[in-house]
Structures are given as C-alpha cells and as structure tokens.
Amino acid sequence: MTTQHQPQLRVDVPTLEPSPVLLAQLAELSSAPRPARPAGLRILLAATAVAAVASVTWLTGAMPGAQSPLDPSDGTSHVPAGPSTSPGDEVIPPQRPVTSAPVPGSSAPTPEVPGAGGAPGAQPDDTGTDTDAGTDPAPGTAPDSPDQRSGRGGDPAGVHHPDRDKREKDEKSTKKDDKRHPTADPDPTGSSPPVAGGGDPQGGPPPWTPQDDDRDVRHGDGPDDDDGGRRHGHAHGQDDRRGHGPKDDRDTDHPWAGP
Amino acid sequence: MTDDDDLIAAAKQGDPDAWRELYRAHAGRLLVWLETRAPVDGGVAAEDIAAESWLTAAKKIQEFRGTSSDFAGWLFGIGRHLAANARRRSGRRRTDPSEHDELTQVAGTVPGPDHAVPGQEWVRQALASLPPRERDVLACLEVVGLDVNATATALGMSAVGVRVARHRGLKRLRAQVGGPQPLPT
Numbered sequence: 001m002t003t004q005h006q007p008q009l010r011v012d013v014p015t016l017e018p019s020p021v022l023l024a025q026l027a028e029l030s031s032a033p034r035p036a037r038p039a040g041l042r043i044l045l046a047a048t049a050v051a052a053v054a055s056v057t058w059l060t061g062a063m064p065g066a067q068s069p070l071d072p073s074d075g076t077s078h079v080p081a082g083p084s085t086s087p088g089d090e091v092i093p094p095q096r097p098v099t100s101a102p103v104p105g106s107s108a109p110t111p112e113v114p115g116a117g118g119a120p121g122a123q124p125d126d127t128g129t130d131t132d133a134g135t136d137p138a139p140g141t142a143p144d145s146p147d148q149r150s151g152r153g154g155d156p157a158g159v160h161h162p163d164r165d166k167r168e169k170d171e172k173s174t175k176k177d178d179k180r181h182p183t184a185d186p187d188p189t190g191s192s193p194p195v196a197g198g199g200d201p202q203g204g205p206p207p208w209t210p211q212d213d214d215r216d217v218r219h220g221d222g223p224d225d226d227d228g229g230r231r232h233g234h235a236h237g238q239d240d241r242r243g244h245g246p247k248d249d250r251d252t253d254h255p256w257a258g259p
Numbered sequence: 260m261t262d263d264d265d266l267i268a269a270a271k272q273g274d275p276d277a278w279r280e281l282y283r284a285h286a287g288r289l290l291v292w293l294e295t296r297a298p299v300d301g302g303v304a305a306e307d308i309a310a311e312s313w314l315t316a317a318k319k320i321q322e323f324r325g326t327s328s329d330f331a332g333w334l335f336g337i338g339r340h341l342a343a344n345a346r347r348r349s350g351r352r353r354t355d356p357s358e359h360d361e362l363t364q365v366a367g368t369v370p371g372p373d374h375a376v377p378g379q380e381w382v383r384q385a386l387a388s389l390p391p392r393e394r395d396v397l398a399c400l401e402v403v404g405l406d407v408n409a410t411a412t413a414l415g416m417s418a419v420g421v422r423v424a425r426h427r428g429l430k431r432l433r434a435q436v437g438g439p440q441p442l443p444t
Contacts, residue, residue, distance in 0.1 A: 009382055009385075009397065009401040009402055010401060010402060010404065011291060011379050011382060011402055011403075013287040013288050013291055013403055013404070014287045015283050015287055016282065016283065016286040016287045016290070017279075017282075017283065018278070018279055018282040018283075018286070022282075022310065022313065023275050023278055023279055023282070024275070025314060025317070026275075026278040026282075026313060026314070026317040027273045027274065027275040027278055027317075028273065029314065029317035029318050030270055030271060030272075030273045030278070030317045030318075030320045030321075031272060031273020032273075
C-alpha cells in the first residue's frame with residue numbers, strides 16, 4: 001500500500017562522480033592544517049593593548065577624576081617668581097621698585113622700609129607678646145613693630161603707591177595658589193618662638209595661613225591707610241600671631257609704614 | 260572504507276578516495292534536494308550551491324563529528340545556509356540583466372544530462388504548493404531518502420518537528436491530489 005506511492009515522491013537519485021579538479025580541491029582543503037590561533041596569545045595581545053591605552057591615558061591625564069603626575073600646571077607652579085621663594089625669607093623680591101635707599105642699621109635689605117628697624121625702640125611690642133622682635137636677625141624689618149603699623153619707619157617720602165598695592169595683592173593671590181608649607185618656620189635662625197605668647201588663648205599659635213597674611217595686610221591703623229581701618233581697625237588679638245609667618249616681609253612693604 | 264567513522268576520519272586526513280566515496284553517496288541527493296526546494300535566483304544555480312557546499316564541508320570537516328549519515332545532514336545544512344545567503348543576496352541587489360533571463364530560459368529548455376532525473380519535475384510541482392517547512396522535510400525524507408535525524412540536522416529542526424511536518428505535508432498532499440489516495444506513511 002505504501003510502496004504503491006513511494007515512487008511518486010522518491011526519485012532515482014543519480015550517482016554523481018566528482019571531477020578530478022573538485023576532488024583535488026576537497027582533498028587539499030580537508031588536509032590543509034588550520035592556522036593555530038591560541039587563545040593565550042590573543043588574550044595576551046588584548047591585555048597588552050589595553051594596558052598601553054590605559055597607560056597613555058593616565059599619563060596624559062585624560063582619565064577623569066585622576067590626577068596626572070605629568071600635569072604641566074605643576075611644573076609652572078614650582079618655578080619661583082623671584083629670589084624670595086620661602087615665605088619667611090627676608091629678602092625682598094627685586095621686582096618691587098626701590099623707592100629709597102636703605103638706612104644703615106637695618107640688617108635686612110628692605111629698601112622700602114629704610115627706617116623701620118633703625119628707629120630705636122621700634123622692636124619691642126607694646127603688648128609684650130611678640131618676643132621675637134629683639135632676637136630677630138632682621139629687627140629692622142620686624143613687621144610686628146607697631147612703629148611700622150603706625151607709620152614710623154615706613155616710606156620716608158610718605159608716598160602712597162596704589163599700583164604697588166595692587167601688585168602686592170596679586171602676588172599674594174598667586175602665592176596663595178602655590179602649595180607652600182604654611183607652617184614653615186620663617187626664621188632661619190630658629191629664634192622665633194613657636195608660641196608667641198598670651199595672644200592665643202589656646203596656648204599655641206595657629207599655623208600660618210594665607211588668611212593671616214590677609215588680615216595683617218588689612219590692619220588699617222596707619223595714617224595713610226584708606227580702607228584698612230574701615231575693614232578691620234585695631235585687632236590686637238591678631239597682632240599676637242605676628243612674627244610667626246611669612247607675613248613679616250609683607251608687612252614691611254606697606255606704604256603706610258612710613259614715618 | 261565501509262565504516263562511516265573510518266570514512267570520515269579518512270576524509271579528515273585528506274584522502275581523495277574517501278572524498279570520492281562521500282561525493283558518490285551524497286552529491287546526487289544534495290543536488291536533487293536543492294533543485295526541489297524553492298529556486299534561489301536566476302543567476303545562482305543549484306549546482307553552484309552544491310559545489311560551494313562541498314568546498315565548505317571540506318574546509319570545516321575538522322569540526323565535524325559523526326558518521327557518514329550524519330555527514331549527509333551536516334552537508335545539507337551547509338547547502339541550506341548557502342542557499343539562504345544567495346537568496347538574501349539576490350533580494351538585496353536585483354542586478355540581473357534581461358539578457359540573462361533569456362539565457363536562463365533558453366538553457367532551461369535544454370536540460371543537461373545531469374538534470375534528467377525521472378519524476379523530479381512532477382515532484383517539484385507537487386511540493387511547490389506546500390509550505391516551505393513541510394516541503395523541505397518531505398524533500399529530505401521522501402524524495403532523497405534522508406533519515407529523520409539527518410533531516411533534523413539539515414533543516415535545524417528537532418526530530419519531533421520533522422515528524423510533525425512530514426505528517427502535515429503528506430496530509431496536505433493527499434488533499435491536493437484528491438480523494439483518499441494512499442500515501443506513504
């Protein structure tokens with residue numbers, strides 16, 4: 001019954017003979033050794049490529065959130081702008097204009113404040129808390145002296161230089177950006193005591209910060225100061241912290257520290 | 260060389276005799292099966308797909324594991340994939356010139372000696388009305404005589420699916436012929 005209709009669908013499949021060319025190709029393709037592609041080599045190549053790309057990315061700082069040791073901004077920030085590289089250096093940067101000759105007796109080359117340290121009795125602080133005034137190797141440039149703040153020993157000409165003030169403020173703002181050690185002892189001789197006295201109720205002076213420097217600059221009790229008095233006035237509590245930081249050389253630059 | 264495994268192993272070694280025997284056993288069936296299926300394109304003949312299937316099988320023979328019967332299903336699967344690729348390729352770019360169609364028609368009127376398969380034209384017309392899935396299954400099982408497993412391998416189906424498609428195809432063919440004519444079960 002089933003064999004009656006099988007020939008209708010089942011066809012007589014002819015037996016085909018392969019051509020010699022096709023047979024040679026089949027034998028050649030089947031016997032050809034396949035190129036070995038070890039997985040380890042591919043993994044190694046991939047890992048090497050990834051490591052190379054990651055290294056280049058890291059070195060160029062292209063990776064977000066990661067700091068690069070080769071950041072060009074670091075290289076420019078460490079270049080000193082002048083001879084005074086440390087905050088406590090008594091040497092005045094040479095870019096500041098010299099307005100008058102230094103007064104003999106001033107140990108530090110402070111041409112702007114020729115008579116600051118030369119005036120007798122200028123070293124001792126009126127509050128008695130600044131003990132480094134007499135032991136400072138550059139007593140004439142001690143910024144803590146009230147004489148300087150009051151105008152004694154300043155610019156003998158008494159000329160106010162607004163452009164110089166602006167330049168000084170710019171320098172200070174740039175120095176703030178620099179990552180200096182704020183607690184570095186500005187006194188190379190080590191004579192400056194670590195504790196300034198009874199100015200700090202906690203018993204120890206706070207480390208020097210650029211903000212302290214700004215406060216010192218804005219103490220406007222000088223006669224020529226126009227805006228300093230409006231801002232802070234007399235703040236003796238902050239005077240106690242003077243003489244510990246790099247503000248020493250800056251206070252001497254005040255033009256109102258004149259006679 | 261009577262053992263299938265030995266035949267496949269010899270073919271993997273590049274033995275021409277093994278390939279000749281495989282070719283004799285499966286080349287005719289592959290060609291008939293490809294011709295029974297839906298035509299691919301006027302520019303791609305079943306012989307081309309069959310030849311490419313053999314070359315691909317020779318390249319990939321190292322990956323094949325099985326007997327000669329399994330080799331038939333594997334070879335038919337290669338042919339099915341190549342035919343599908345040719346069909347998609349011809350569907351994307353219709354660049355056949357009109358002269359080519361004329362040549363095809365002329366060549367079709369004079370078939371070569373290899374195409375002189377008795378009853379193949381009738382079978383092709385009978386299977387043309389079936390769905391592609393049932394047509395392929397019947398072509399493999401009833402026309403060229405593959406077993407169920409080889410058919411399932413060639414068509415990418417399960418053995419149960421092959422049997423179901425075969426049953427439905429035969430039932431549909433019985434209805435088309437008209438009357439309760441007995442068909443192979």
